[in-house]
Amino acid sequence: MGSLIAPFLCGVAVIATPPADEAPERADVEPTAEASTWNRDIAEIVKVRCLGCHRIGGAAPFPLQDHASVANRATFIGDVVESGRMPPWLPLNHGFVGDRRLTALERRALTTWIAAGAPIGAGEPIRLDADPGGAETSKNVLALQMTEAGEIPEESGPAWHRGELDQHGVMLPLENESMHRVRAIRHVTSAPQAIRVASLVFDDTGTGRYLDERDPRVGFLMAADAGVRPSGVDGILLGGGDGLRWPDGFHTEVAPNSDLVAELHYRPTGRIERLQERFELELVPQDVESRPVRWLPVGLFRVAIPAGTRSLLSTPETVVPVDVDLVGLSVRALEICVGVEVVAIDADGVETVLLEIDEWDHHQRETYVLPACRSLARGTRILARFKVDNTASNPANPDSPPVDVRRGRRTGVLLVMLHVAAVEGLSDDALSSFGGDWVRRRGQ
Numbered sequence: 001m002g003s004l005i006a007p008f009l010c011g012v013a014v015i016a017t018p019p020a021d022e023a024p025e026r027a028d029v030e031p032t033a034e035a036s037t038w039n040r041d042i043a044e045i046v047k048v049r050c051l052g053c054h055r056i057g058g059a060a061p062f063p064l065q066d067h068a069s070v071a072n073r074a075t076f077i078g079d080v081v082e083s084g085r086m087p088p089w090l091p092l093n094h095g096f097v098g099d100r101r102l103t104a105l106e107r108r109a110l111t112t113w114i115a116a117g118a119p120i121g122a123g124e125p126i127r128l129d130a131d132p133g134g135a136e137t138s139k140n141v142l143a144l145q146m147t148e149a150g151e152i153p154e155e156s157g158p159a160w161h162r163g164e165l166d167q168h169g170v171m172l173p174l175e176n177e178s179m180h181r182v183r184a185i186r187h188v189t190s191a192p193q194a195i196r197v198a199s200l201v202f203d204d205t206g207t208g209r210y211l212d213e214r215d216p217r218v219g220f221l222m223a224a225d226a227g228v229r230p231s232g233v234d235g236i237l238l239g240g241g242d243g244l245r246w247p248d249g250f251h252t253e254v255a256p257n258s259d260l261v262a263e264l265h266y267r268p269t270g271r272i273e274r275l276q277e278r279f280e281l282e283l284v285p286q287d288v289e290s291r292p293v294r295w296l297p298v299g300l301f302r303v304a305i306p307a308g309t310r311s312l313l314s315t316p317e318t319v320v321p322v323d324v325d326l327v328g329l330s331v332r333a334l335e336i337c338v339g340v341e342v343v344a345i346d347a348d349g350v351e352t353v354l355l356e357i358d359e360w361d362h363h364q365r366e367t368y369v370l371p372a373c374r375s376l377a378r379g380t381r382i383l384a385r386f387k388v389d390n391t392a393s394n395p396a397n398p399d400s401p402p403v404d405v406r407r408g409r410r411t412g413v414l415l416v417m418l419h420v421a422a423v424e425g426l427s428d429d430a431l432s433s434f435g436g437d438w439v440r441r442r443g444q
């Protein structure tokens with residue numbers, strides 16, 4: 001048997017990093033010899049790349065809707081754009097859907113414009129209208145809204161379960177009599193500036209209900225794993241992002257009588273925020289064929305990272321049980337994690353990078369979706385390597401001075417969930433119990 005991995009089925013190098021370190025150029029910004037102006041080029045770049053979050057009522061702390069709001073922060077903006085901190089996007093390798101990185105041309109246009117003193121150009125300065133998005137409602141959308149509002153505290157409180165700070169779980173019952181096929185999920189939050197990340201799991205075990213009932217508040221303080229299903233296994237959504245959408249022809253299968261359990265990761269804003277989340281599930285129309293997305297876990301269940309140390313932790317290998325198409329990856333890690341790499345190793349021992357992040361940010365987690373053209377053959381081995389930095393020089397270290405980090409979690413502490421679909425319909429049965437069985441075996 002030749003290479004077990006069919007590398008470039010889409011005609012482009014889907015996962016491998018292209019030789020240049022830049023995102024592919026976008027055709028709509030013409031290179032020009034003239035200096036950029038707000039009216040001619042910059043307003044459009046800001047509109048496309050920043051406005052989704054930097055608008056009134058958006059996820060970012062300030063809007064960027066007119067010339068002054070951008071020009072007055074020009075140096076700051078130059079810095080975060082130069083360093084790649086904005087727009088938020090963690091993977092280094094290319095090929096994921098909705099890559100937010102600026103193209104080389106966009107970045108150059110912005111930085112030369114800033115260096116030139118942020119000129120407006122001819123005419124009245126353009127004002128950008130914020131389109132909150134999601135206005136088009138399809139008839140196949142099922143909306144779930146928390147019936148009762150809860151609260152996000154004004155600042156971080158002590159958590160009895162160490163390491164679960166600034167995290168709140170909520171449970172939304174679907175009360176579905178039959179199986180649902182969900183192809184996209186959108187999160188509409190009541191507290192856009194506080195809620196950073198929502199890690200989702202569809203739960204038919206009653207775990208979310210149990211946690212919710214036990215806690216007197218609306219929602220609960222606890223990691224929202226449901227049985228053997230780690231939170232995030234049905235998607236991790238970044239606040240201000242476009243939500244999660246599987247490629248055409250794929251769906252998340254939601255068993256009858258399920259609840260949507262969301263682990264919300266927030267950043268306190270200094271005032272009490274009302275918490276009343278809404279999730280919109282887009283269903284696959286009945287007459288459309290679609291394959292269920294299952295999950296393969298790769299991870300570590302227990303870690304011990306002494307204070308003051310840095311290390312590279314490798315997970316055991318997960319062997320892909322049947323031929324699959326990889327449609328996405330979700331990661332959960334610790335705040336002291338600084339990097340993660342996920343690789344596939346074929347029968348010949350050739351390693352291919354599936355995901356590479358060298359500046360992990362706990363506040364910027366999300367599911368990375370592939371355009372469904374990446375096949376992993378049965379027998380492919382998957383491995384993840386996590387770089388952790390438990391020293392005082394890691395600015396993300398929540399403890400100062402650093403403390404020994406000893407953590408165990410039945411569903412994985414450092415975990416990558418590969419979202420995959422069986423290529424052959426018959427193989428789906430074998431795949432559907434794989435993730436849960438793996439967790440059950442390892443977690444004992």
Ligand code: HEC
Binds near residue numbers: 046053059100240
């Ligand atoms: C997906 C949402 C999103 C997009 C898109 C986005 N930002 Fe941000 N931005 C944020 C959030 C959230 C913060 C607050 C970060 C924090 O407090 O850690 C932020 C903070 C900033 C800051 C302040 C940095 C700091 O250290 O506090 C600047 C400057 C900025 N963004 C510029 C931009 C620019 C310029 C663009 C477009 C090229 C952009 N952002 C696109 C969400 C976004």
